[in-house]
Amino acid sequence: MRDRRPGGTRDRILEAARDLFGRDGFDSTTVKQVAARVGLTDAALYHHFKSKHEILEAIWELPMGGGPAQIRPEGKLTAARLREIIDSALEFTIRNVDYTRLILREILDGDETALALRRQNRSVVHFTLYEHFLTAYPPAVSELRAEATLMLFVGSTLKLLMEHGDEFGAAASHEQFRETLHARVEQLAGFADAVAV
Amino acid sequence: MVAKEVGLSDPAVYYYFPTKQMLYTALLQQPDYGKLPLDDQQVSRPAIIDQVMQLFGWWTERAEFGQMLLREQLANDDASVAFMSESEEVWSANVTAPLCAFLGVKGEMTAGLLFELLAGVYWDAILSFGAATRESVSQPYYQQRVRGMVELAIPKERPARP
Numbered sequence: 001m002r003d004r005r006p007g008g009t010r011d012r013i014l015e016a017a018r019d020l021f022g023r024d025g026f027d028s029t030t031v032k033q034v035a036a037r038v039g040l041t042d043a044a045l046y047h048h049f050k051s052k053h054e055i056l057e058a059i060w061e062l063p064m065g066g067g068p069a070q071i072r073p074e075g076k077l078t079a080a081r082l083r084e085i086i087d088s089a090l091e092f093t094i095r096n097v098d099y100t101r102l103i104l105r106e107i108l109d110g111d112e113t114a115l116a117l118r119r120q121n122r123s124v125v126h127f128t129l130y131e132h133f134l135t136a137y138p139p140a141v142s143e144l145r146a147e148a149t150l151m152l153f154v155g156s157t158l159k160l161l162m163e164h165g166d167e168f169g170a171a172a173s174h175e176q177f178r179e180t181l182h183a184r185v186e187q188l189a190g191f192a193d194a195v196a197v
Numbered sequence: 198m199v200a201k202e203v204g205l206s207d208p209a210v211y212y213y214f215p216t217k218q219m220l221y222t223a224l225l226q227q228p229d230y231g232k233l234p235l236d237d238q239q240v241s242r243p244a245i246i247d248q249v250m251q252l253f254g255w256w257t258e259r260a261e262f263g264q265m266l267l268r269e270q271l272a273n274d275d276a277s278v279a280f281m282s283e284s285e286e287v288w289s290a291n292v293t294a295p296l297c298a299f300l301g302v303k304g305e306m307t308a309g310l311l312f313e314l315l316a317g318v319y320w321d322a323i324l325s326f327g328a329a330t331r332e333s334v335s336q337p338y339y340q341q342r343v344r345g346m347v348e349l350a351i352p353k354e355r356p357a358r359p
Contacts, residue, residue, distance in 0.1 A: 105271050
């Protein structure tokens with residue numbers, strides 16, 4: 001009987017595989033390494049998944065918890081609300097860092113599913129930002145500000161991920177990093193101008 | 198495959214680059230941005246924006262190089278990650294001083310903001326467009342969009358002294 005309960009063997013295999021694929025790359029990771037990580041023999045692992053590729057397919061189905069999409073606009077956008085969205089996106093990235101890294105590496109290796117997943121996540125975050133900017137700016141301006149904010153977030157977090165690798169979570173939680181990111185986002189969003197006037 | 202592309206035998210390539218890693222490291226050359234708008238223009242907001250767009254253009258022209266770098270950087274290859282830090286220094290050398298002349302105390306922060314903003318645009322384009330990155334980013338519509346984002350990042354006036 002295959003153990004499909006949450007937290008069961010199947011889930012543990014997927015989590016281990018997601019970490020290893022994200023860290024070392026899909027091609028460089030062997031089924032044996034994944035199995036070893038959860039204390040199984042590779043024969044036992046093949047009982048749950050027929051191939052390494054089938055594990056990857058199943059990883060794409062894993063739910064991603066939470067995220068900034070749950071923040072809805074309330075009244076006119078404030079600097080404080082913008083911080084909240086950025087913090088939420090940051091928490092989301094920290095929580096899903098192995099998954100994110102796996103998606104990005106797989107996209108560069110031509111995986112269509114990974115590309116589609118990133119596109120979907122990207123448009124959800126973009127839309128959340130857009131909706132918020134709409135409370136303060138006309139549509140065309142809001143769209144560009146949302147895009148710019150998202151691009152700054154991507155640049156900032158990817159750079160940190162490259163520099164810190166497995167220590168990303170600690171680095172992204174650092175006060176200095178957050179303050180710098182917030183200040184930059186505020187300048188980009190036009191809040192810094194308002195303060196200076 | 199590399200040997201075939203340049204019409205050499207495998208041993209000939211190994212003569213120049215004993216390992217693939219050495220060949221890769223030799224490719225990590227910092228940009229020579231050539232002549233830039235601010236080399237002979239007064240510092241002004243439009244000239245700074247032109248300068249930034251020209252720096253970004255250098256990277257757009259080399260999207261395949263960027264794609265290769267991104268792959269290695271995501272694998273936390275030390276040489277490739279160090280290359281990014283050096284790129285930021287070369288970038289800063291070309292934008293920080295004019296930004297400080299224009300914005301005063303906010304200049305340095307704005308230079309850092311622009312680097313991360315455009316790195317984000319670049320990486321996002323590579324991830325979204327793959328082999329078609331250079332072509333997609335060169336489109337007038339896309340260039341206009343990037344310019345618009347750069348404009349958002351640079352305040353219109355020098356902030357009042359606190």
